[in-house]
Amino acid sequence: MTCKEKGTPRFPEAEPADYSRVTTPNAHLLLPVSLSPEAATPYSEAATRIAAAQTVILTTHLNPDGDGIGAGLALQLALTRMGKQVRFLCPSKIAPGYAYLPEFSSIRVMTEAAQAAAEPRADVIISCDAGDRERIGAVWGVARGTFINLDHHSTNTNFGDLNVVDLSAESTGVAVSRLLTCLDQPIDRLIAECLYTTIVFDTGRFMHSNTTAHTFRWTAALLDTGIDASAINRKLTYTRTVKDLAIQKLGLEHLRVDDQEPRLAGIVLTAADIAAVGEPEDWGDLVEIPRSLRGNEVAYLLREKRNADGTVVVRASMRSNPPYRIGDVALAFGGGGHQQAAGATIPGDLATVLPDLLRRLRATLSL
Numbered sequence: 001m002t003c004k005e006k007g008t009p010r011f012p013e014a015e016p017a018d019y020s021r022v023t024t025p026n027a028h029l030l031l032p033v034s035l036s037p038e039a040a041t042p043y044s045e046a047a048t049r050i051a052a053a054q055t056v057i058l059t060t061h062l063n064p065d066g067d068g069i070g071a072g073l074a075l076q077l078a079l080t081r082m083g084k085q086v087r088f089l090c091p092s093k094i095a096p097g098y099a100y101l102p103e104f105s106s107i108r109v110m111t112e113a114a115q116a117a118a119e120p121r122a123d124v125i126i127s128c129d130a131g132d133r134e135r136i137g138a139v140w141g142v143a144r145g146t147f148i149n150l151d152h153h154s155t156n157t158n159f160g161d162l163n164v165v166d167l168s169a170e171s172t173g174v175a176v177s178r179l180l181t182c183l184d185q186p187i188d189r190l191i192a193e194c195l196y197t198t199i200v201f202d203t204g205r206f207m208h209s210n211t212t213a214h215t216f217r218w219t220a221a222l223l224d225t226g227i228d229a230s231a232i233n234r235k236l237t238y239t240r241t242v243k244d245l246a247i248q249k250l251g252l253e254h255l256r257v258d259d260q261e262p263r264l265a266g267i268v269l270t271a272a273d274i275a276a277v278g279e280p281e282d283w284g285d286l287v288e289i290p291r292s293l294r295g296n297e298v299a300y301l302l303r304e305k306r307n308a309d310g311t312v313v314v315r316a317s318m319r320s321n322p323p324y325r326i327g328d329v330a331l332a333f334g335g336g337g338h339q340q341a342a343g344a345t346i347p348g349d350l351a352t353v354l355p356d357l358l359r360r361l362r363a364t365l366s367l
């Protein structure tokens with residue numbers, strides 16, 4: 001199967017009744033002609049495998065986010081419409097705020113190796129938005145034919161049988177739209193709701209450095225299907241519980257600007273700090289607090305966590321403004337992500353990890 005160079009994904013006929021907006025068939029923008037033959041080939045190969053499959057498993061990474069969930073559900077809707085038997089298996093619990101997404105309730109959480117071993121085989125498994133095999137947790141253990149690794153992280157380890165790792169995609173949802181173009185599958189309103197969620201999430205509501213003219217054209221094509229962007233924005237953003245706000249308060253209380261490098265700031269939470277308020281469902285965008293400081297270029301959130309077996313790790317989330325790159329720091333600590341947004345789970349307590357991490361983060365600012 002080949003991707004049409006100037007492929008025109010079909011939009012369906014205008015949705016009935018509840019949407020007054022006219023559907024405009026400008027979805028060719030969903031597969032820009034700028035996609036090189038080298039970049040298009042993995043999509044074509046993946047489309048061929050998917051077209052031949054009867055059963056498909058979809059998955060995403062641990063602590064799934066709006067991109068992984070939205071990309072997976074968009075694929076689920078399209079592949080189900082194609083007549084495939086589709087299952088969406090998620091390696092950890094999903095924040096309830098995503099329940100507005102179509103077919104959300106069909107996602108099954110699979111945390112144990114025994115569950116994976118008992119799961120019926122699928123012809124194809126497609127992993128959305130996961131940079132390495134550890135990120136899909138127990139789901140790695142399910143029996144399958146072809147493993148398709150669909151992602152956009154520069155640190156992706158190419159762990160699939162087929163690796164569609166599109167660094168030009170702002171979200172994995174953009175990669176999904178390109179795959180659907182290869183499959184000649186139109187983007188309908190429900191799929192567009194899922195894809196819109198991926199772009200809002202991964203561009204930080206069109207604020208991050210990955211936001212380009214393409215981002216807006218692609219997103220405009222989604223809006224042409226009649227989705228209510230504002231309603232999705234509200235559902236995606238205004239999700240905080242009182243406890244979440246208590247976590248924000250905790251973050252503000254533990255905010256620190258680096259004493260050697262004023263462009264570096266972060267939040268450091270010990271296991272005891274977190275225990276005092278209780279672990280939240282979702283840590284959300286706490287790292288945005290130091291990031292929002294005037295003059296900030298590199299921001300971090302460090303959370304110390306004591307595991308049941310007594311070992312201690314530090315979970316690090318890092319952000320930077322271009323041209324500063326914290327992706328390499330995450331890699332150095334065994335993590336990954338993008339150059340301007342990355343994370344790592346680092347063995348050791350804060351007293352051990354913090355000095356080395358801060359030294360490396362300061363170093364990213366001395367270009």
Ligand SMILES: [Mn+2]
Nearest residue numbers: 067129172202
């Ligand atoms: Mn993503």
